[in-house]
Amino acid sequence: MEIFGIPAQALYGQLALGLVNGAFYALLSLGLAIIFGLLNLINFAHGAQYMLGAYVAWMLLSYLGIGFWGALVVAPLVVAVLGMALERGLLRYLRDVDQIYGLLLTFGVALILEGLVAQSYGWSGMPYANPLPGSVDLGFMRMPMYRLVAIAISLVVCLAVWIAIERTKLGAYLRAASEDADMVQAFGVNIPRLIMLTYGFGVGLAGLAGVVAAPVYQVSPAMGSNLIIVVFAVVVIGGMGSIAGSVIAGFGLGLIEGLTKVFYPAASTTVIFFIMILILIFRPSGLFGSTR
Amino acid sequence: MTSSTSLSASRGERRITRRRRLVELGLFAAIVLALMLASQMMNPFVVMKIMCFAMFALALNLLMGFTGIVSFGHAMFFGGGAYMGGYAIKAFGWPLEAGILLAAAVAALLGLGTGVLAVRRHGIYTAMVTLAFAQMLLFLAIQAPFTGGEDGLQSIPRGYFLGLLDTRSEFQLFLTTLILFVAVFLIVFRTVHSPFGQTLKAIRENEARAISLGYHTNRYKLAAFVLSAALSGAAGAMKAVVFELASLTDVSWHTSGEVVLMNLVGGIGTMLGPIAGAAIIIGIQEFLSGIEDWILVINGVIFVVVVIAFRRGVVGEAIGSLARREGR
Amino acid sequence: MTADTAMLSVRDLHAWYGESHVLHGMTLHVGRGEVVTLLGRNGAGKSTTMRAIMGLMKKRSGSITYEERETITLPPHRIARMGIAYCPEHRGIFSRLDVQENLELPPVIGADPLTLDRVQAMFPRLVERRHSPGTKLSGGEQQMLAIARILRTGARFLLLDEPTEGLAPIIVKQLGEIIASLRTIGFTILLVEQNFRFASGFADRHYVVEHGRVVDEIAAGDLAAGSERIRAYLGV
Numbered sequence: 124m125e126i127f128g129i130p131a132q133a134l135y136g137q138l139a140l141g142l143v144n145g146a147f148y149a150l151l152s153l154g155l156a157i158i159f160g161l162l163n164l165i166n167f168a169h170g171a172q173y174m175l176g177a178y179v180a181w182m183l184l185s186y187l188g189i190g191f192w193g194a195l196v197v198a199p200l201v202v203a204v205l206g207m208a209l210e211r212g213l214l215r216y217l218r219d220v221d222q223i224y225g226l227l228l229t230f231g232v233a234l235i236l237e238g239l240v241a242q243s244y245g246w247s248g249m250p251y252a253n254p255l256p257g258s259v260d261l262g263f264m265r266m267p268m269y270r271l272v273a274i275a276i277s278l279v280v281c282l283a284v285w286i287a288i289e290r291t292k293l294g295a296y297l298r299a300a301s302e303d304a305d306m307v308q309a310f311g312v313n314i315p316r317l318i319m320l321t322y323g324f325g326v327g328l329a330g331l332a333g334v335v336a337a338p339v340y341q342v343s344p345a346m347g348s349n350l351i352i353v354v355f356a357v358v359v360i361g362g363m364g365s366i367a368g369s370v371i372a373g374f375g376l377g378l379i380e381g382l383t384k385v386f387y388p389a390a391s392t393t394v395i396f397f398i399m400i401l402i403l404i405f406r407p408s409g410l411f412g413s414t415r
Numbered sequence: 416m417t418s419s420t421s422l423s424a425s426r427g428e429r430r431i432t433r434r435r436r437l438v439e440l441g442l443f444a445a446i447v448l449a450l451m452l453a454s455q456m457m458n459p460f461v462v463m464k465i466m467c468f469a470m471f472a473l474a475l476n477l478l479m480g481f482t483g484i485v486s487f488g489h490a491m492f493f494g495g496g497a498y499m500g501g502y503a504i505k506a507f508g509w510p511l512e513a514g515i516l517l518a519a520a521v522a523a524l525l526g527l528g529t530g531v532l533a534v535r536r537h538g539i540y541t542a543m544v545t546l547a548f549a550q551m552l553l554f555l556a557i558q559a560p561f562t563g564g565e566d567g568l569q570s571i572p573r574g575y576f577l578g579l580l581d582t583r584s585e586f587q588l589f590l591t592t593l594i595l596f597v598a599v600f601l602i603v604f605r606t607v608h609s610p611f612g613q614t615l616k617a618i619r620e621n622e623a624r625a626i627s628l629g630y631h632t633n634r635y636k637l638a639a640f641v642l643s644a645a646l647s648g649a650a651g652a653m654k655a656v657v658f659e660l661a662s663l664t665d666v667s668w669h670t671s672g673e674v675v676l677m678n679l680v681g682g683i684g685t686m687l688g689p690i691a692g693a694a695i696i697i698g699i700q701e702f703l704s705g706i707e708d709w710i711l712v713i714n715g716v717i718f719v720v721v722v723i724a725f726r727r728g729v730v731g732e733a734i735g736s737l738a739r740r741e742g743r
Numbered sequence: 744m745t746a747d748t749a750m751l752s753v754r755d756l757h758a759w760y761g762e763s764h765v766l767h768g769m770t771l772h773v774g775r776g777e778v779v780t781l782l783g784r785n786g787a788g789k790s791t792t793m794r795a796i797m798g799l800m801k802k803r804s805g806s807i808t809y810e811e812r813e814t815i816t817l818p819p820h821r822i823a824r825m826g827i828a829y830c831p832e833h834r835g836i837f838s839r840l841d842v843q844e845n846l847e848l849p850p851v852i853g854a855d856p857l858t859l860d861r862v863q864a865m866f867p868r869l870v871e872r873r874h875s876p877g878t879k880l881s882g883g884e885q886q887m888l889a890i891a892r893i894l895r896t897g898a899r900f901l902l903l904d905e906p907t908e909g910l911a912p913i914i915v916k917q918l919g920e921i922i923a924s925l926r927t928i929g930f931t932i933l934l935v936e937q938n939f940r941f942a943s944g945f946a947d948r949h950y951v952v953e954h955g956r957v958v959d960e961i962a963a964g965d966l967a968a969g970s971e972r973i974r975a976y977l978g979v
Contacts, residue, residue: 165539213723219801222539223485224722227679230672231718238711292847298839299848306835309797310849310896311823352668356547363540389558396551403532403544 129385135264137381143270143339145377146277147173147332151354152361152369153281154328157288160301160364161321163222164214167229170351171236172326176202176333177342178240181251191254194334195276202330207323214322215315233348241344248341273335280331281370288366297321301364356399362412372410436608439686443600446690447593454589458701460657463589465697466596467654472677472689473603474646479675480684481607482639483619484534487542487671488549491529492522492647493654494666495552500652501571501661502561511576511591515652522648523641525552530640534633546668553666567662571655588657595653599646604686606642615639676714679721682728691729749808750775750931751796751827751900756805758795758955765791767955768805773900778922778932780942783952784977789935790832792952793902796933797829798822809900826853828898832905832935834889838878842869845877846892853897865921866891883914890921901925904935919944939973951976 151169158166166172179201180194189197209232217224255269288294300307300317308314333347340346354373361372376395384391402409454462471493478484500518503509509517529548533541556562563569573582582588606612618625618632625632655661664670673696681692696717700710721728727735749772758766766788773779781789795803798819807814814822823829828849837845846869847859863870866887872880880888886906893901903922907915915938923945925932936942942949943963951959951973959972 165543213719216723220726223542224726226485226487226539226542227675228719228722230675231715231722234672234711234715234718236715238708238713238715241711242708295840295844295848299837302837302839303835305799305819306831306837307848308819309799309823309829309831310893311820311852312850313820315818348668352546352550355543356550359540359543359547392554392557393551396547396554399544399547400532403535407535 132264134385137385138378139264139266139270139381141378141381141384142274142374143377144380145374146274147336147350147373148354148357148377149281149370149373150277150328150332150335151350152357152373153284153366154325154332155354155358156361156364156366156369157284157297157328158322158325159358160366161297161304162214162225162318164225164229164322165222165355166322166325167226167351168209168232168236169229169326169329169354170347170349171233172202172206172329172347173333173336173350174240174342174344174347175205175236176330177251177337177346178244178333179330180334180337181249181342184251191334191338194337195331198334199327199330202333203323203327206326207319210319210322215318233351237344237348244344246344248343248346251337251342253338269338273339276335277332280328284328285366285370353395356395358409359399360395360402360409362409365409365411368409368411439604442687443604443690446687447597450593450596459585459589461697461701463592463657464654465694466592467650467657468674468677468697469690469693470596470599470650470653471647471674472681472693473599474643474650475674476678476683476685476689477603477606477646478639478643479678480688481612481619482615482636483622484636484640485538485542485675486533486545486640486643487668487675488529488545488547489643489647489674490666490668490670491545491549491552492526492644493651493670493674494556494661494663495525496522496648496651497655497661497665498556498562498568498651499648501568501655504574504656505568505571506561508574510578511574511582511656514656515595515649518648518652519645520648522651523645525648526641526644527637530637530644534636534640546671549666549668549671553663553668556663556666562661562663565663567660567664568655569660571659571661573656573659582656592653592657595649599649600686600690602642602646607686611635611638673714676718676721678728679726680717680728682731682734685728685730685734688728688730695729749773750777750810751933752806752808753792753796754806754808756792756795756803756807758791758800758803760791760800765955766795766803769795769952769956771950771957773931773933776926776929776931777947778926778934778945780934780936780946780949781952782936782939782942782949782973782977785937787952788955789952790904791955793829793831793904793933793935796822796902797827823898824852826898827900827902828852828893828896829902830889830893830904830906832908834885836877836880836885836888838876840877841874842877842880842888843873845888846873846895849892849896851895851897853899856897857894859895862891862895865894865924883910883917886910886914886918887921890918894925899929899931901930901932903932905937906934907936907938907941915941937977939970939977949973 151173155166155169158164176198179198183189183194183197213228214225217228253269255272257268258265259268259271288297296307296312296317300314304314357372357376358369360376361368380391380394383394450462450466475486475489478486496518499521500514503517504511504514529545533544536544557564573588576582576591580587580591582591614630614635618635622632651665677692677696678689680695681690682688699713703710703713751773753769753771756766756769769788769792781792783789791800794800796807798817803815805815809825809827840848868884869888869891872884890906906918919941922932926945934942947963949961950957953976961973
């Protein structure tokens with residue numbers, strides 16, 4: 124069977140790959156959106172923290188024999204704790220200066236993390252064993268089991284985070300504080316702690332994405348910095364700070380990228396940036412962004 | 416957080432007097448002398464590298480320091496200029512100055528396209544948008560047939576500069592770089608102190624007020640963006656000739672970050688800060704050239720330290736302490 | 744009211760917005776169960792005083808004691824947890840929360856809070872509109888919501904910053920009744936008001952604020968004599 128002159132299997136295959144990429148875009152831009160909403164910070168270290176998640180998973184497996192499912196819990200926690208220490212130790216002191224300094228500081232942190240990991244493990248990638256080999260027959264195509272699970276994990280986590288933010292008390296604090304943190308603090312909520320936890324949670328999501336990514340891609344020091352800039356474009360397209368926008372744009376752009384790979388492979392690395400340009404021209408605040 | 420707390424330079428800078436301009440020019444002359452001396456005492460290519468990056472940093476500072484626009488993608492102009500100039504010189508056999516002019520022109524066009532979209536957003540948005548644009552250019556450079564892919568555009572020939580200086584000679588290559596460096600400095604200096612530059616500063620301090628005074632601030636910001644891009648392109652082309660190479664590194668986000676770091680270390684919004692910053696960062700890299708993996712870590716640490724403790728940079732702190740002493 | 748029996752005592756309070764010095768030695772006292780107003784022109788420093796009491800002014804000095812405990816160094820959430828609640832001039836209703844969420848947002852911080860049912864009984868309109876986004880309410884409804892949500896926290900001391908601003912006379916009248924009833928059930932209230940006639944209905948005392956300090960104090964009983972002075976201060 125062919126669709127627009129493309130074998131259906133190839134099309135489905137690329138769409139599936141696109142969804143896998145989209146799963147990571149969504150997880151990463153979701154974390155960025157949560158952090159941006161409350162801290163007004165573009166967390167440049169997000170890519171490095173994603174990379175760190177993958178390395179922690181790799182280390183857990185290599186040194187302690189803790190497998191993928193264990194790492195899926197432990198590694199994000201490790202990344203979150205390190206993130207909270209960063210917030211507590213450094214980012215906190217930038218709250219009253221121009222937001223650009225937060226970007227610069229986290230840029231520096233990204234360089235440090237990337238350099239340290241490269242120093243310890245080298246620049247070349249290391250494989251992480253696929254915890255779920257084999258494939259599933261979806262009726263119209265066969266899909267590697269693990270990739271299906273990766274998409275599912277991302278979807279479930281994104282949905283759970285969305286529900287937690289929209290439907291729980293803590294989520295209400297987060298939404299309210301993103302609008303007016305002083306007011307919420309005047310009600311007796313410990314905003315400095317909420318900020319620390321929120322940053323930890325956001326980068327924990329990046330760490331989680333890193334663990335999920337480890338079996339799909341190689342574990343390498345540069346895996347995060349290459350990805351994060353694309354994710355920034357995804358965030359600009361989705362609308363800064365919009366939770367739903369980041370998830371929808373993440374998966375959607377992953378799919379579009381997959382399609383581009385089928386129909387015009389040369390543009391597959393740049394298509395998201397082209398879309399970003401169109402968005403900047405026609406809807407500068409992003410698809411789901413408010414003008415602020 | 417008010418707009419006046421943005422990347423504004425020290426307050427003393429605003430009260431800059433005629434005398435202080437002369438001091439700046441005098442210090443710059445001393446720097447030129449020091450560079451000439453240094454080229455005799457150490458590897459002249461290091462000095463030339465410092466000058467190329469100082470030009471690049473000066474160009475960015477026009478935007479970051481004097482207009483308040485933070486570009487995190489300036490490597491696209493620098494690297495774009497390096498490829499363009501290098502290619503024109505290598506493939507078409509153009510003379511050096513023509514290659515540099517072409518690089519500046521192409522970078523200016525690129526800056527126009529990027530700037531139109533970037534100046535519509537503010538602060539960190541601009542930073543993200545410019546970063547994304549630069550990454551797009553990086554991907555295009557990887558694919559484009561003439562860039563040489565991972566290897567880069569190699570063995571760019573050194574020819575005559577203005578028909579006078581034969582850049583195959585190390586000394587004359589140095590002189591050529593120095594002439595361009597002085598030219599770029601004077602262009603930035605002149606721009607900053609012109610009525611146009613004063614308007615840019617007014618926009619930096621308080622854009623809303625500039626708008627209410629009837630300025631089309633976006634046009635001014637765009638003009639600054641284009642000029643900054645053009646100068647960055649020229650710096651990139653010069654760098655390509657000095658090292659006979661234009662590579663993907665020149666377009667990468669690492670380079671964009673590095674030039675921001677140079678400004679930050681030297682002092683955002685000061686005339687001499689970018690030069691000091693370029694010298695410091697390149698100096699550290701040369702000093703550590705045996706252990707290159709650490710450069711990333713060291714750059715990162717410098718970012719963190721400067722942002723936390725030292726936001727005015729070396730030159731900014733110096734001006735600040737001088738101003739305090741005068742005030743007493 | 745003397746300093747030693749006061750529930751809240753502010754002494755020689757200074758506060759700054761960046762470089763600009765806005766409070767110049769504010770001193771005032773509020774006794775348990777009192778309703779006290781701060782009168783004064785725009786920019787006199789009334790709202791800043793409230794923000795400083797709440798700990799929301801980053802740069803402040805002097806002394807603020809609440810139930811004999813010094814709060815000048817405490818962050819806002821610690822001050823709030825001592826039993827002080829704040830309703831700002833801009834009302835602070837969150838647009839991303841619906842009315843019910845806005846109402847239930849502030850954590851309970853004191854013993855013996857008003858129950859949600861009781862608060863809703865005082866403000867029936869909020870029940871009708873409980874699923875609307877907070878900022879889709881009318882100005883009067885937003886003001887009601889802003890007051891309602893701090894009543895169910897158990898705070899005993901309320902800082903109300905110009906609750907009547909921009910509201911229709913009928914709503915202002917309702918607000919007056921609500922504040923008077925809050926007083927009868929034991930709340931202590933510090934109120935910023937430009938509408939002197941509104942405040943005179945239920946306030947025990949009035950402080951007149953000018954240039955960041957208290958320049959006069961008028962007891963409710965002295966009103967006849969005082970209104971002449973107040974008119975001079977407010978320039979009305």
